Amino acid sequence: MSTSKSIPEPAVAATTTGPGNFIRDIVVEDLKTNKYGGRVQTRFPPEPNGYLHIGHAKSICLNFGLAAEFGGKTNLRFDDTNPSKEETEYVDSIIEDVRWLGFDWEDRLFYASDYFGQLYEWAVQLIQAGKAYVDDLSAEEMREYRGTLTKPGKDSPYRNRSVEENLSLFEKMRAGEFPDGSRVLRAKIDMSSPNLNLRDPVMYRILHAEHHRTGDQWCIYPMYDFAHGESDSIEHITHSICTLEFEDHRPLYNWFVEELGIFHPQQIEFDRLNLTYTLLSKRKLLQLVQNGNVRGWDDPRMPTLSGMRRRGYTPEAIRNFCNAIGVSKTNGIIELAMLEHYLREDLNKRALRVMAVLRPLKVVIDNYPEGQVEQMDAVNNPEDASAGTRKAPFSRVLYIEQDDFRENPPKQYYRLSPGHEVRLRYGYFITCTRVVKDETTGEVVEVHCTYDPATRGGNAPDGRKVKATIHWVSAEHAVNAEVRLYENLFSKENPDEVEEGKDFTANLNPNSLEIVTNAKLEPSLANAVPGSRYQFERLGYFCVDKDSSPGKLVFNRTVPLKDTWAKIEKREAKTT
Ligand code: ATP
Ligand code: MG
Numbered sequence: 001m002s003t004s005k006s007i008p009e010p011a012v013a014a015t016t017t018g019p020g021n022f023i024r025d026i027v028v029e030d031l032k033t034n035k036y037g038g039r040v041q042t043r044f045p046p047e048p049n050g051y052l053h054i055g056h057a058k059s060i061c062l063n064f065g066l067a068a069e070f071g072g073k074t075n076l077r078f079d080d081t082n083p084s085k086e087e088t089e090y091v092d093s094i095i096e097d098v099r100w101l102g103f104d105w106e107d108r109l110f111y112a113s114d115y116f117g118q119l120y121e122w123a124v125q126l127i128q129a130g131k132a133y134v135d136d137l138s139a140e141e142m143r144e145y146r147g148t149l150t151k152p153g154k155d156s157p158y159r160n161r162s163v164e165e166n167l168s169l170f171e172k173m174r175a176g177e178f179p180d181g182s183r184v185l186r187a188k189i190d191m192s193s194p195n196l197n198l199r200d201p202v203m204y205r206i207l208h209a210e211h212h213r214t215g216d217q218w219c220i221y222p223m224y225d226f227a228h229g230e231s232d233s234i235e236h237i238t239h240s241i242c243t244l245e246f247e248d249h250r251p252l253y254n255w256f257v258e259e260l261g262i263f264h265p266q267q268i269e270f271d272r273l274n275l276t277y278t279l280l281s282k283r284k285l286l287q288l289v290q291n292g293n294v295r296g297w298d299d300p301r302m303p304t305l306s307g308m309r310r311r312g313y314t315p316e317a318i319r320n321f322c323n324a325i326g327v328s329k330t331n332g333i334i335e336l337a338m339l340e341h342y343l344r345e346d347l348n349k350r351a352l353r354v355m356a357v358l359r360p361l362k363v364v365i366d367n368y369p370e371g372q373v374e375q376m377d378a379v380n381n382p383e384d385a386s387a388g389t390r391k392a393p394f395s396r397v398l399y400i401e402q403d404d405f406r407e408n409p410p411k412q413y414y415r416l417s418p419g420h421e422v423r424l425r426y427g428y429f430i431t432c433t434r435v436v437k438d439e440t441t442g443e444v445v446e447v448h449c450t451y452d453p454a455t456r457g458g459n460a461p462d463g464r465k466v467k468a469t470i471h472w473v474s475a476e477h478a479v480n481a482e483v484r485l486y487e488n489l490f491s492k493e494n495p496d497e498v499e500e501g502k503d504f505t506a507n508l509n510p511n512s513l514e515i516v517t518n519a520k521l522e523p524s525l526a527n528a529v530p531g532s533r534y535q536f537e538r539l540g541y542f543c544v545d546k547d548s549s550p551g552k553l554v555f556n557r558t559v560p561l562k563d564t565w566a567k568i569e570k571r572e573a574k575t576t
Contacts, residue, residue: 040072312543312558
């Protein structure tokens with residue numbers, strides 16, 4: 001089941017989690033009843049086994065947003081209990097990404113691995129209380145004994161070991177006396193519980209693996225369910241917010257803290273973010289990276305925060321989006337178009353406008369004096385007067401977009417065509433007089449025009465109108481650039497929907513990256529630095545890629561502007 005949300009009206013409040021957020025309601029109520037002495041303490045607990053994605057951003061905004069709203073604090077805690085999949089590269093990228101999103105954990109950067117000593121002591125405490133035991137069953141046998149949703153489980157033959165024997169075995173597990181997988185420590189709860197998570201869940205496993213922080217100090221590692229709630233408790237987290245798949249784990253979360261008699265945080269579950277045309281699973285994203293389907297975790301087509309940053313997303317756009325989608329108790333799917341809506345809305349406010357031609361077509365203005373150059377005033381951002389103006393050089397030979405010229409224009413095509421007059425943005429009215437074609441291919445390679453000197457700046461004194469304004473770049477002054485145009489990484493709304501025997505990579509969009517190598521930019525962009533964002537007038541928002549070097553600019557298309565012409569063309573194609 002999925003609920004689909006349409007694009008809301010643009011004016012949605014920013015930065016704080018608004019009303020109608022059920023988790024916020026719980027926090028408000030807890031503050032009213034003084035449940036935690038007026039404290040709000042949340043945490044964001046990533047496992048450092050991949051880069052953060054837009055789904056994590058939802059959780060980050062929620063945790064940091066709620067605490068900030070009520071004068072509380074948020075910890076960043078690495079849930080690093082699985083040494084085989086975790087790396088410092090991931091730790092570093094996560095720190096960078098959370099900071100980039102605009103959140104601050106001050107001095108509260110924690111690692112679950114810092115708690116390994118305490119967790120071990122608590123495990124011993126549970127053994128002493130007769131609430132945990134060492135089990136020698138193999139993984140396979142444990143599965144069999146576990147039962148199913150309709151069939152109760154069976155007690156392990158090792159379940160009733162004495163406390164002394166359990167203590168001694170657990171100590172030996174820790175001392176490295178047993179091989180991987182030979183024994184586990186389990187909580188002694190109820191093998192016939194209707195909740196499978198309570199059927200004596202595993203607390204510790206043996207794993208002789210090097211940990212990125214604790215090295216070879218440990219060869220037993222706590223399982224998520226044991227480590228997570230106890231880490232929350234150590235940090236005195238008040239509201240432990242996690243995604244819905246952990247709802248069935250909540251009774252176990254509560255069991256551990258209650259049996260140990262330690263501080264009891266409250267676990268609250270919300271819906272994971274799902275986006276159309278997008279995969280939000282670190283495992284699958286890692287697969288794309290390892291397969292070489294993308295150029296790395298920060299490939300601008302990836303839904304990772306590093307990929308989105310490289311593509312040109314702003315933290316504000318992501319935060320506004322996360323805020324607008326809110327949280328709920330049922331999983332749904334959000335339209336990618338909604339994310340892009342918040343992106344455009346933010347870029348519209350901040351991106352400087354410039355003129356750039358992606359697929360150049362040469363225009364020669366025959367009656368414009370040879371060698372003359374005029375500096376035309378161009379507005380940097382019509383949404384922000386303080387952004388000022390700049391000069392754009394105008395000369396006899398220009399480039400325009402190939403798409404802005406048609407030798408045989410279809411109906412409703414108002415841009416340049418033989419005999420037609422258009423406005424050059426910030427320039428003059430020009431009229432096409434003739435074309436020059438490549439003799440062998442017949443392709444138009446040059447368009448000749450005349451200009452009306454009385455229309456400088458874009459208006460005719462006689463009041464005559466033109467129906468189109470097109471952008472241009474002076475050929476002599478143009479700066480070359482490579483521009484990378486992106487489409488959705490997947491061609492299916494649900495990338496996981498595949499035929500039997502195939503996996504999600506079957507839905508990769510073969511056209512997700514198109515590289516334009518000969519774009520022409522206005523000279524004001526010559527020294528643009530990586531990360532800076534622009535609106536290329538009429539084309540979309542673009543961002544300088546980190547592959548740029550002086551003299552060799554590379555841009556990413558962040559998102560196109562809405563393309564109304566394509567819509568008209570589509571409609572035309574349907575009706576004719
Ligand atoms: P994945 O399935 O991508 O590996 P995960 O849940 O295992 O994700 P964690 O590193 O454990 O990844 O996630 C850290 C926090 O981010 C958790 O609290 C988790 O609930 C939350 N989170 C992860 N994915 C999403 C998502 N798509 N929407 C909202 N929150 C998410
Ligand atoms: Mg996880």
